[in-house]
Amino acid sequence: MSAFRLVVFTGAGVSAESGLGTFRGPGGIWERVRPEELATPEAFARDPGRVWRWYADRFAAMRAAEPNAAHREIARWQERFASVVVVTQNIDRLHQRAGSRDVLELHGTIWEARCEACGFVIDMPTAIDLEPGGGPPRCRCGGRMRPCVVWFGERLPEAPFERAADAAARADVILAVGTSATIYPAAGLVELAAASGAKVFEVNREATPLSRLAHRTIRKAAGEALPELTAELEAIAGGRFE
Numbered sequence: 176m177s178a179f180r181l182v183v184f185t186g187a188g189v190s191a192e193s194g195l196g197t198f199r200g201p202g203g204i205w206e207r208v209r210p211e212e213l214a215t216p217e218a219f220a221r222d223p224g225r226v227w228r229w230y231a232d233r234f235a236a237m238r239a240a241e242p243n244a245a246h247r248e249i250a251r252w253q254e255r256f257a258s259v260v261v262v263t264q265n266i267d268r269l270h271q272r273a274g275s276r277d278v279l280e281l282h283g284t285i286w287e288a289r290c291e292a293c294g295f296v297i298d299m300p301t302a303i304d305l306e307p308g309g310g311p312p313r314c315r316c317g318g319r320m321r322p323c324v325v326w327f328g329e330r331l332p333e334a335p336f337e338r339a340a341d342a343a344a345r346a347d348v349i350l351a352v353g354t355s356a357t358i359y360p361a362a363g364l365v366e367l368a369a370a371s372g373a374k375v376f377e378v379n380r381e382a383t384p385l386s387r388l389a390h391r392t393i394r395k396a397a398g399e400a401l402p403e404l405t406a407e408l409e410a411i412a413g414g415r416f417e
């Protein structure tokens with residue numbers, strides 16, 4: 176018997192109970208703004224001040240937010256299972272703040288800003304302080320700083336994506352939590368895991384395109400569902416640590 180491998184694939188819904196808005200669905204961010212107006216390189220080129228301020232406001236909310244019961248339960252699984260890889264589409268770092276050590280950020284992080292011209296990276300609080308006027312600060316090379324997130328039409332960071340694909344291909348169970356699973360290539364990781372023989376678990380308040388792949392679906396809020404799932408995962412893992 177080989178060691179039990181769990182991949183936890185998360186989206187905005189896992190942070191909803193920390194008070195952070197999701198993108199799609201009722202009350203979602205995209206009901207108020209159109210993605211192509213803000214979350215694209217073209218939008219940033221057109222109106223850098225607007226896009227920067229939108230991220231600075233969201234950063235303030237994410238910094239003030241606390242990890243919830245779902246983030247904490249996922250972090251606890253590290254002590255119970257041989258391998259737990261958290262693959263997240265979230266930019267808020269709440270998994271790391273809850274104690275998860277192996278977190279792959281597929282869509283970057285709002286905690287850093289980088290220069291469009293030379294790639295120099297600084298942390299977001301410093302970047303915000305550099306420009307009290309509220310726009311994106313300039314790098315020492317003269318280039319404009321931007322949030323270290325992945326916009327539509329941009330490539331995902333290669334190293335975390337490759338590690339995530341490898342973990343998905345080797346997983347015994349992949350658990351998708353709080354994601355509409357509509358954004359590619361991230362959503363394709365669950366299809367890859369399923370095709371490689373993993374059991375697919377889904378925790379989401381609503382049905383998603385993944386639901387048809389799922390061996391087990393739990394239609395509850397993540398903070399309630401995940402602590403309840405622990406015993407079930409332990410039964411599947413069966414103490415496989417080596």
Ligand code: BJW
Nearest residue numbers: 186187188197198199264327328353354355358359396397
């Ligand atoms: C709860 C809950 C609770 C609520 N408990 N659950 C194939 C076909 C067509 C198009 C494409 C394709 N492949 C790629 C594309 C283009 C595009 C794409 O996927 N478009 C789709 C519309 C189809 N993809 C891209 O552009 C990607 N890049 C790319 O493909 O590059 C290719 C390339 C190659 C070579 C050179 C250059 C390029 C990049 C995608 C980047 C996505 N970025 C964003 C913004 C990040 C920064 C920011 O935050 O502003 O990432 S968009 C947004 O969506 C964000 C999220 O990470 C992502 C996913 O959303 P998520 O997390 O699933 O949230 P929601 O809101 O959708 O869902 C929340 C869920 O939670 C819901 O289901 C609720 O029910 C549930 N929920 N409360 C449990 N308490």
Ligand code: ZN
Nearest residue numbers: 290293314316
């Ligand atoms: Zn620079």
